[in-house]
Each structure stands twice: as C-alpha cells, then as structure tokens.
Amino acid sequence: MTYVYLTIFAIVGAFARYGQTLAVQAAVGTDFPWATLSINVLGCFLMGFLFFLTLERVTISPELRTGILTGGLGAYTTFSTFSVETLNLVEAGEPLKAVLYVGGSVVLCLLGVFLGAYLSRNIGV
Numbered sequence: 001m002t003y004v005y006l007t008i009f010a011i012v013g014a015f016a017r018y019g020q021t022l023a024v025q026a027a028v029g030t031d032f033p034w035a036t037l038s039i040n041v042l043g044c045f046l047m048g049f050l051f052f053l054t055l056e057r058v059t060i061s062p063e064l065r066t067g068i069l070t071g072g073l074g075a076y077t078t079f080s081t082f083s084v085e086t087l088n089l090v091e092a093g094e095p096l097k098a099v100l101y102v103g104g105s106v107v108l109c110l111l112g113v114f115l116g117a118y119l120s121r122n123i124g125v
Helices: 002-028 034-057 062-075 077-093 095-122
Strands: none
Touching: 002 034, 002 062, 034 062, 034 077, 062 077, 077 095
C-alpha cells in the first residue's frame, strides 16, 4: 500500500508544484525565482507541520504518512526534507552536524549544478 500512496501523492505534489510555478510566474514574472522560493518555503512549512502533527498528535498509518511526506512533499519540494533533517540534528543536540549539513548541502549542490551545467554544455554530442 505504501507504493500506492507514494504514487498518488507524488502525482499531487508534482501537479501542485507545476501549478504554483505557473501561478507565481504569471503574477510576478520570472526575473527572480519567486516560484521556486515560494514552493520551498511553503513545502518546508508543510513538512514541519505535517511531520510532527502525524508523529506526535494525529495517528495515521505509516503507509499514508510516507505517501504524504515522501511522495507528496517530496515531489513538491525536496528542500522540506532537508530542512526537517537539519531541525532533527539541532534537536538531537548536534548543532555542528546541522551547520555542516547546511553548508555542505549548499556548497556541494551548487558545485554539482555548475559542474553538470558545464559538462552538458561542453561535452561533444
């Protein structure tokens, strides 16, 4: 059942991301990545809210929880998962690991995107 929930919520998350991108770009343009920023901020809010709500206050099946958090929000934004993992490190008394995770993620991901872009533009096809 987990895979069914993952699939259903991933579709919903992907559609929501695309729809929000179109709406935000239509409203404010594309000169700044407002759409992605808004998706990441809302996704992080939803992940923080739903992760702890379904862990501490509301009981739902583990399969449904995985579908919502991993499938839905994972397709909507992976930044929310990164943010919850950082919060978990801080709450576990590991602030240095949290800082290293944040710094490493930003630096390594930016290096990855630049390297990927460079290679795609410079490898003869």
